[in-house]
Amino acid sequence: xxxxxxxxxxxxxxxxxxxxxxxxxxxxxxxxxxxxxxxxxxxxxxxxxxxxxxxxxxxxxxxxxxxxxxxxxxxxxxxxxxxxxxxxxxxxxxxxxxxxxxxxxxxxxxxxxxxxxxxxxxxxxxxxxxxxxxxxxxxxxxxxxxxxxxxxxxxxxxxxxxxxxxxxxxxxxxxxxxxxxxxxxxxxxxxxxxxxxxxxxxxxxxxxxxxxxxxxxxxxxxxxxxxxxxxxxxxxxxxxxxxxxxxxxxxxxxxxxxxxxxxxxxxxxxxxxxxxxxxxxxxxxxxxxxxxxxxxxxxxx
Amino acid sequence: xxxxxxxxxxxxxxxxxxxxxxxxxxxxxxxxxxxxxxxxxxxxxxxxxxxxxxxxxxxxxxxxxxxxxxxxxxxxxxxxxxxxxxxxxxxxxxxxxxxxxxxxxxxxxxxxxxxxxxxxxxxxxxxxxxxxxxxxxxxxxxxxxxxxxxxxxxxxxxxxxxxxxxxxxxxxxxxxxxxxxxxxxxxxxxxxxxxxxxxxxxxxxxxxxxxxxxxxxxxxxxxxxxxxxxxxxxxxxxxxxxxxxxxxxxxxxxxxxxxxxxxxxxxxxxxx
Numbered sequence: 001x002x003x004x005x006x007x008x009x010x011x012x013x014x015x016x017x018x019x020x021x022x023x024x025x026x027x028x029x030x031x032x033x034x035x036x037x038x039x040x041x042x043x044x045x046x047x048x049x050x051x052x053x054x055x056x057x058x059x060x061x062x063x064x065x066x067x068x069x070x071x072x073x074x075x076x077x078x079x080x081x082x083x084x085x086x087x088x089x090x091x092x093x094x095x096x097x098x099x100x101x102x103x104x105x106x107x108x109x110x111x112x113x114x115x116x117x118x119x120x121x122x123x124x125x126x127x128x129x130x131x132x133x134x135x136x137x138x139x140x141x142x143x144x145x146x147x148x149x150x151x152x153x154x155x156x157x158x159x160x161x162x163x164x165x166x167x168x169x170x171x172x173x174x175x176x177x178x179x180x181x182x183x184x185x186x187x188x189x190x191x192x193x194x195x196x197x198x199x200x201x202x203x204x205x206x207x208x209x210x211x212x213x214x215x216x217x218x219x220x221x222x223x224x225x226x227x228x229x230x231x232x233x234x235x236x237x238x239x240x241x242x243x244x245x246x247x248x249x250x251x252x253x254x255x256x257x258x259x260x261x262x263x264x265x266x267x268x269x270x271x272x273x274x275x276x277x278x279x280x281x282x283x284x285x286x287x288x289x290x291x292x293x294x295x296x297x298x299x300x301x
Numbered sequence: 302x303x304x305x306x307x308x309x310x311x312x313x314x315x316x317x318x319x320x321x322x323x324x325x326x327x328x329x330x331x332x333x334x335x336x337x338x339x340x341x342x343x344x345x346x347x348x349x350x351x352x353x354x355x356x357x358x359x360x361x362x363x364x365x366x367x368x369x370x371x372x373x374x375x376x377x378x379x380x381x382x383x384x385x386x387x388x389x390x391x392x393x394x395x396x397x398x399x400x401x402x403x404x405x406x407x408x409x410x411x412x413x414x415x416x417x418x419x420x421x422x423x424x425x426x427x428x429x430x431x432x433x434x435x436x437x438x439x440x441x442x443x444x445x446x447x448x449x450x451x452x453x454x455x456x457x458x459x460x461x462x463x464x465x466x467x468x469x470x471x472x473x474x475x476x477x478x479x480x481x482x483x484x485x486x487x488x489x490x491x492x493x494x495x496x497x498x499x500x501x502x503x504x505x506x507x508x509x510x511x512x513x514x515x516x517x518x519x520x521x522x523x524x525x526x527x528x529x530x531x532x533x534x535x536x537x538x539x540x541x542x543x544x545x546x547x548x549x550x551x552x553x554x555x556x557x558x559x560x561x562x563x564x565x566x567x568x569x570x571x572x573x
Contacts, residue, residue, distance in 0.1 A: 024324075111432070124561055159468065181403030201403040208445035209397055258356045262393075264386040264415035264458065282435045284535050 030234055034218055041211055048174045055099035057173065063189050065282050068288045069174045074291050076166050079299050082155070085162045091291065092169045099177050099251035106176075118164045125160075126153035180204055187271055198269045202256075208224045210249055215239050304367055305329045306467060307353055312362035313504060314348055323359070324524045328517055332466075335493045336503040337509050339534070340519030341545035346502035350469045350520070353500065387416050390465035394472045396452035400444035403453050405436065406460040408444065412463040418566040429464045442464060451483050457488065467532060468492060470501040474508060486511050506546060510535060520544045 027035070051058060057065065079085055096106040124130045126149050133152030140147055176182070181204075184197050222236055277285075307330040314323040323345045329351075330336060335548040337389045351357040352364065360374045366385070366565070374380050390412075398560045401409040409430055414425045431437045434454050444452060454475070460468065470489070474482040482505075489512045491498050501512055509516060509531060520526040520543070527540055534540065541547045 052441075054508075113446060125315060167517070179404075181407070184403070193551075199408075202401055205401065205403055205443065205445060252398065255395070256395070256401050258351070259391075259398050260401065260411075261394050262354055262386070262391040263412035264383070264463070265411075266382065266415070268415075270414040271405070272414065272423060274424070 018242050022045060028228075028234065030218075030238055034214065038211065041208070050099075050101055051182075053100045057095060057099040057177040059278075059280055061275070061277060061281050062178050062186040063275060064182065064285060065174055066186040067189060069142055069170055070169050071292060072288070073167055075295060076163055076170075079163075079295060081197070081299055083157055084299055085159070085166055088295065089162065089166045089169065090164060091176070091224055092173060096169075096173055096176075099173070101176055102174075102192055105188055106169070106172070109176075110165060114165055114168065115162065120162050122157040125157045125286060126150065127154065131156060138241065150161050185271075185273065194271055195269050198271060206249075206252070207254075209252075210245065212243060213248065214241070217244070246285070250271045304326065305331055305365070306367065308365040308368075309352070310363050310365070312352065312359045312364065314345075314352060314359040321523055323352070324522060326362070326525055328525065328528070329431065330467075330498060332498055333496055334490070335492070335499045335512055335514050336501070336515045337513035337517060338500065339506075339509060339516050339530070339544075339546065340502075341504055343522065344521060344544070345506075345523040346519060347471055350471050350500070350502050354389060354469050355385060360552065365402065380515055383416065385464065386412075389467045390460035390463070391467065391469045391559035392456060392460050392471060394475065395457040396449070397444070397460060398414055398450060399456040403443060405431075405439045405442050405444065405447075405458075406512070409458045409462045415478065418462055418463075426462055430458045434458045434461070449476055450478060451480070451495075452487075454472060457485070461492075463468070465497070467498045470499065471502060472505075473504055474501055482508065498516065504546060506535070506541075518544055518546075544552065 076085070076088065079088070093103075093106070097103060126190055128135060128148045128150045129145070131150060132154040133150035135146075135148035136151050136154060138146060138148040178186075181201055184201050184204075188194065218241070221241070305494065308327045309326050312328075313321065315321050319326065326349065328349075338349055340346045348563040349359065352359055355371070355376050358364075363370050363372075366375075371381075376385070376490070400408050401410060406427055407416060409427045410423050412438065414424055418426065426440050427440075428437075429449065430552075431440060434457065436458060439451060439455060444455065447455065453476070457473070466490075471487070473485050477485065486508050489499055493512075499512065513531045516531050517525050518527045518534060518540060526544055527534060527537070529537075536548065538547065
């Protein structure tokens with residue numbers, strides 16, 4: 001008697017496998033939620049694949065890009081001419097293409113969301129009930145009021161839509177062509193404290209680690225789950241995993257701190273902030289300034 | 302009186318003041334030595350390395366650094382702290398703890414920067430370390446994108462970059478493939494030949510004979526079970542057996558079952 005004879009006995013046979021019908025079952029709530037979170041972060045990592053390509057904007061120093069993006073956003077809010085905004089969108093689009101971002105990716109990233117959010121907000125403005133003006137298309141009558149789409153309404157809706165599109169496209173372009181940590185470091189030119197930048201960088205780094213941990217914990221649960229759990233059981237599982245995760249991350253943060261101390265950290269972070277501009281950077285800065293000045297001139301004079 | 306880098310006298314350490322992690326440890330380290338702390342999982346090797354690096358402080362016993370007693374207060378002194386940190390490096394077992402920066406380059410640059418090297422020097426040092434460790438291609442990568450082997454190599458890079466005199470290595474070969482293990486062992490030998498003191502915690506008997514002149518064996522009771530020359534320790538099968546470092550092994554050769562102790566180290570041989 002060794003006390004574990006059961007271990008040496010074969011209990012199950014594979015003779016009749018109950019293969020399911022071709023139609024697969026539905027994913028549970030926890031699976032779907034976690035799956036969504038994981039795929040969002042994977043996407044964030046895949047996006048850094050664009051930042052690693054050897055395109056035009058990738059070769060520009062992150063600090064230059066951040067500063068010019070900020071100036072560009074201010075410019076976009078100052079412009080009141082639709083044709084200028086359209087021209088700026090064209091410039092941004094060309095920059096995306098020269099930075100090896102496919103047109104389809106660039107357009108879909110921006111235009112899938114704009115109709116959804118801004119579009120709904122500006123939609124009422126095209127009707128004469130909200131913005132009175134010269135009718136373009138008469139839709140009918142409600143009581144004694146004629147309802148029509150107006151030229152002025154369409155103009156102002158288009159204008160807002162375009163302004164949002166140019167702004168969002170610019171920011172998307174910055175995020176796609178620049179690595180996360182470079183953007184963070186670039187914040188130093190706006191005098192964001194070094195410690196804040198460093199801690200944000202660490203947060204980003206450990207989010208990945210904790211996500212992987214959650215994913216693996218979830219896999220471990222799944223691989224041992226024999227019966228489909230009832231909602232109560234699933235809730236309990238998730239709650240205990242959350243608790244575990246907090247404990248693990250607390251433990252890890254303590255250890256990371258000791259590893260910083262061991263390498264000479266004494267409370268004040270020192271980082272490498274090398275800021276050297278190449279010829280391309282200067283060329284980019286000059287062209288950007290000329291372009292923005294031209295827009296201001298055409299808009300106001 | 303010889304200049305010992307570390308001397309521990311009757312050191313005991315308890316986690317949360319009640320769970321013993323080390324009991325009555327007596328140990329010394331002389332400059333230029335290579336020492337292995339050998340022990341099964343949970344025997345207190347890691348804790349001992351944390352104590353040697355001035356990260357944990359024992360509740361009992363005392364620690365001397367070059368014949369001077371040191372304690373937690375010693376590290377509150379900026380000058381002493383900088384002096385100590387520049388000379389003593391600790392490679393953590395888990396590379397995810399060692400690598401906390403956003404890129405490989407930033408991680409390798411971290412210690413030299415904190416220890417006040419100039420930016421130019423740091424950049425040069427980072428490039429040299431990466432070339433030496435053959436990880437140049439990882440420079441701008443984020444640590445979370447690396448494989449375990451790559452992470453381990455980068456971790457080693459982060460402690461070599463400030464050229465410390467004393468290296469405390471916690472399971473430097475755990476989880477590595479055979480070729481990477483070889484590289485790490487060669488690196489330890491090379492560092493030691495250039496005059497550095499190396500203290501390695503491991504349970505991998507394969508590598509002990511190459512990376513140690515002397516061995517301290519820790520047992521389940523978290524005490525030092527033996528300390529002797531590497532050869533004497535590795536020949537002492539009874540000791541290795543008692544400390545769970547080798548096991549009785551039963552296997553078959555040409556239809557003949559037989560049993561013998563199985564050490565998995567270089568001195569292992571048997572005849573039939």
